[in-house]
Amino acid sequence: MVASQLPDAVQGPGPVDVVLNVNGATHVVRLEPRVSLLDCLRDHMNLTGAKKGCNQGACGACTVWVDKRRVVACLTLAIACEGREITTIEGMAENGTLHPMQKAFLSEDAFQCGYCTPGQIMSAVALLAEGHAGSDAEIGEWMSGNICRCAAYPNIRTAIRDVRDGVGGVGRATR
Amino acid sequence: MTTAIGRPLDRVDGHAKVTGAGRYSAEIALPGLAHAVLVTSRIPSGRVELIDTYDAERAEGVLAVLHHLNLPKGGSVPPLLPSLFGAAASGQTFFPMQDEVIHYAGQHLAMVVAETLDQAEHAARLVRITYQETASITTVEQGRDRAYEAEKIFAGFIPGRIARGDVAAALDRAPVTVENSYYCAANHHNPIECSATTAVWEGDRLTLYDATQGPNATLHTVAELLNVMPSHIRVVTNYVGGSFGCKAMIWDHPALAALAARAVHRPVRLALSREQMFSSVGHREEQEQRLTLGADRDGRLTAIRHHKLSPTSHFDDWAEPSLGVASQIYACPNYEGVYNLIKANTMTPTFTRCPGEASGMFVMETAMDELAEKLDLDPLELRLRNYAETEPMTGHPWSSKGLRDCYRRGAELARWSERDPRPGTRRDGNWLLGWGMASSGYPVTPPGNPQRARARIFADGSAVVQSSFSDIGTGAATAMTQVAADGLGVPLERMRIQYGDSDLPNTAAAVGSAGAGMVSAAVHIAATALRDQLIAQAVADEHSPLHGADPRQVVVSDGRMALRDRPATGETYAELLQRAFMADAEALGTWNPPGMDTPYGTMTFGAQFAQVAVDPDLGLCRVRQLIGVFDPGRVLNRKTAHSQLMGGMLWGMSHALLEGTIMGPDGRWANASLGEYLVPVNADAPDVLIETIETTDTVVNPLGVKGVGEVGMVGTAAAIANAVWHATGRRHHKLPITIESLL
The missing domain is CATH 3.10.20.30 (Beta-grasp domain)
Known part of the structure; x- marks a missing residue:
């Protein structure tokens, strides 16, 4: 013992x-x-x-x-x-397959330097489980404990929405 | 042939970043690694009377306590030179722990090395320092009486006074003038990764894992500081957790890490704490600017007088070049710009994202809005009337300029023509709404030395491109993979990039929005040189289907060389190499930059529009939308370029509304933490609409890349301040705009 x-x-x-x-x-x-x-x-x-x-x-x-x-x-x-x-x-990844949130962060360019990214992703997945992703405003509020100094915030919201809605796609913030 | 360039490719380092697998400079696992922790000065000016290390040295796990009495001396401090020159690039011409004199609070006074981080941190608290404090100056207000006109600033590259025409006479004659003083608080970069170096000696050879914008800048600076041959040093920078300028110049900690490792004969990691980030790696200086505009009744500028006053260190005359773009953005025949400095008990200030352009253009673009108000002109129309068709300071043509299109498209997206020009007329409940706009511009500056890359192809047709630059989050590694794939003519999935290592072909530091332009030049030249070399080999090879062909008629795509007009005739690189028993082939590419005296004005331009909502009872200001349209030349990767621009604009929002480091009465930064130094969180950040208008630029570099790292931040603060005026009818001349100032 x-x-x-x-x-x-x-x-x-x-x-x-x-x-x-x-x-x-x-x-x-x-x-x-x-x-x-x-x-x-x-x-x-x-x-x-x-x-x-x-x-x-x-x-x-x-x-x-x-x-x-x-x-x-x-x-x-x-x-x-x-x-x-x-x-x-x-x-988060299972048998080498990325978690959908990791995939969404990649495709929506929800990071730049990548240093805050693991924390953002851990927060983002938990946020969905908590039921705090109803609207952009709610996502913004409940993701505000994770600072992204590169300020990829709009793309982070898009990635979370993608996973929430089960869709991929091009971020709204960029065209 | 362009198939990869421009595409919104996902980041090549993205997988490592979203899985946490990427190793940053404080995360290198090494056998026998020891940890160094710095002890810093509590006073801004004076001397170390006594340093008592008795308890610290006897604390558990402690290997060494180093300070000015026992730190081994090495070489000399190199001059302050921007790291874009590719040489040693000291952030300041002062190296600590050489004597007992204290020049600024937070100065590194001692370093404890121990087995574990906790032991080192604990022992650092046991180092007792007795100070003899002397009077200090740490703010503009305290030093105003001692201000002097700088002979030169910015490492000697910018004169302290620049004048053209006769400003005094033009202002006397001007029927309309706008004159105000402006204030911008000091800023700190605060990337989320604190600066860190892991140092490993093997005999007399040194490897540094360093969080830097320029592995070669670290190499050359440490070589001079320690008097070690550059050929004996290797700097590895796999990942950098943001920089924003604080890792652009080389400060004392990489050399200190190396000295500590030498002292304990072990690999040593020296990671700065968040608090130490406020007094170890420079800052954007507190500053006051006074701007006077003279104009005729149609709004055409006739005179600009722009003076700046800011504190610098005791050792260097540094001011961020706040007058630069503000002097180039509009046509005006008479100009006077002066930098005034105060010697203060602070570090030498340094590059901070948009170094000078952000503060200077806040001032210029706020003043232009006031001029428009005075003349009863639309702010956008006023800017169009002063459009600079040539570079105003030299009269040179622009290498490219798409600003007119940026204004037009931005105005369209913002529905600017529907804006009621009167302030304080629109409401949403208790929120007052306002729209503001501003111009953006950021100079395109070439590096000071040749830029190199190497392209290598293997007999299976896969390829690698190598260059020493580091990717601080810009997306450079991704964009360079695209450039290399197109240059060589191989598919993206067969092209790998290797970077972040001073052993690879030399590049200057990726700073000042110059990285994409200069590295893409070297990569493009290397990749196309290898392509041309293989084509030459094919046409000379009697067994090749291309034998005897005119090399100019051979094109490459998907790894296959073929005749332009008879695509069926050709072969793959792999077939050529395998037939010749060649396992690989390679070529070095060197780009010789055009030099700073090129007879063109070179700048990335943009137009920004902001919508704000102000609650006048609570003093709240919320940015509801930001719109930016920019002309960055060629866009190498639409996704990462737009992310850079978006980040820049949100930095501009932060500059306008949140960021300010406050100097305490004790001469120390009073809010040296991420709890008290405000930066935007997710809920602060509005959606940002970005468009790029690609202009052709044949002057700046081979691919015509003007850069996107900083221009996004230029003008944002003014667009927001102008929007606040439009919402409330009140002008703001002080950044950040705080709750108190909105009430």
């Missing part, structure tokens, strides 16, 4: 074994309890799809799902995610 499963165990400040379920696979990572989920994914598990943009929950580039809810991984402690299901951008 690992230390974290003992109810009264004091963990840290030194490194402890943390058991994490990421994209359906179980990993044991040796971490100091202060390590954020974001640094754990990027520096300890070599999963760099979640990005570090501000490290204070302002930009959304680190958005991943914990138990299917979107969270900012920079403000989430890795050790607090034991026993939960973590999903990152690396877990």
Whole structure:
């Protein structure tokens, strides 16, 4: 039995074994309890799809799902995610086939530099599941936790609409 | 033959970006990687009296604590030279941690290297610095009395004073004048990827994974800073998470990463924090501009007087060239432009998207709107009356100019003719509605050195084109694949691009909207050189169906060479190569740019229209629509080009309504975070309607590409400010336009 499963165990400040379920696979990572989920994914598990943009929950580039809810991984402690299901951008494509949202981002040019893109896509897929994609205004509001400094916002809305409506096509913002 | 160029092809790096597989410069996994964290100055001016590293050095995992007393000295700081020249390109002529003097808040004073990032961050907090603070100047207001007229700005390329005709006399005679002062807050680029360098030494050879607009700029700058031979350095830039100018020049962190790696004999990653991004990689300076326009009663400009005042660093005379495009956009016989500077306790300001054009054209295009109001003229008609048929400063012809068509089409899309010119007349509930417009222009500047690319084809008919440029999100890699496919005459799916590596053929940094033009030139020349080389081989080969043919009569498409008038006669590249037992063939392409003294005015033009809604009780301003029509020469990829223009226009919206870095009374930036430095979020961004009008330009580069990276931002702020006037009847001369100023 690992230390974290003992109810009264004091963990840290030194490194402890943390058991994490990421994209359906179980990993044991040796971490100091202060390590954020974001640094754990990027520096300890070599999963760099979640990005570090501000490290204070302002930009959304680190958005991943914990138990299917979107969270900012920079403000989430890795050790607090034991026993939960973590999903990152690396877990979105199945057997090499892109998720429809990934395809829509590609075809609608819903990104430029690509750095915020994993977070945008994790947010966008969750947004549809949450039922927050009724209108452009609603999409805009509920996607506003993810900053795109390249400002691909209109194309991001188009990509989300495409997936919502089950259609592909040329973005409205460009002709 | 053009089949690929222009198509709205999906990005070639798109799959890596939507899957998270692309590795940015702080994401390179290396055995033994150590982490460096910077310790920065809390004061804007003074000295480090004492630096106490006792606790930091003893903290767990710490490998080294480096500062001015123990940092190994290397070479010298190269001069400040724009990275478009292809040489060393220091962002400022100051390198930190060489002595105890503090020139600005946020200056890098020490660097902690540790096993893990958390250990390095923790130990960085344990470094105790005792300061001796001296008086500082950090704002225009504080330094106004010490302003001086710059001899030259912009690395010595732009004189501090430019004059033509007799402005004073023309203003005396002018029946109509408009004169105002304008203010623009400082801006920070804030790409979502913070600058980062991962440094690896193998013996005396250095590899840097660096987030840069120019791998070669990093190479040459670090070579001089460390006194290492350029041939011993390789810079790799696979992906860049945006730049907007802060990765255009080379700052101290790549060299510091290399010094740290050398000190601990390990690969080292140095990634700046978001807060450090506000005082490590330059900024757009706070500025005041004063503009006086003189015109006759028909609205024809007779005089322009345009003065700018802005703070620069102690070491460099830098101002973004705010007067440039504003002096070239309209015909006017008398002109005077002056840059005044203040030596301040800040970094050297730097390129920030639309460096100067955005701020200068906000001023010019706001003033033109006021002139139109004074004369009771339609703002668009006023601009047409002042249309510059030739470049006003030199009298040279334009290499191409489609601005008249841009005005016409933009006005059509915006239904400009239906606009009631009176302000404050249209409402939607409590929202006051307004339409405004402005002109756009961004210069086409050639790089300073020859641009190169290599095209290589294999015996199976597949090909690769190689060039060192980095793609910061512009879509350059995608567009260059299209250019290479057309040049060589192979289908897109058989053409691969390799880029972002200083070991590949040399290019200057992709800056100033010059990337697409200059790299496409090199790629086109390389691809067509390889095509011509293979055609020459075919016509000389007695076993080829093309033997003896006139090479000028041979055309290539889909990887097959054939006679123009008898397409049945020919063979594929693959057949030619395989018959000759050649596994591959390659050609280097070199483009020698035309030089800056070419006798043409070169500029991308555009026209912008904005609709805003203002709630006068709440001070809210919402942009409802942006329309932009531009003449970028040839469009290499419609999809990525329009994305660039859209991004630029939304940057213009942000410049108008959101962005401003505030200098605190302690001489530090007061809002150095993405929570407090406002940038647009999705809900702020309206739909943007973009059209491009392709003009033929035979001057700028072989494919006639004028560039789209920045022009989208020029004029947007003025179009919005003019729309706010149209909605409310109030003029705004200060950016950003805030809630307080709208109440």
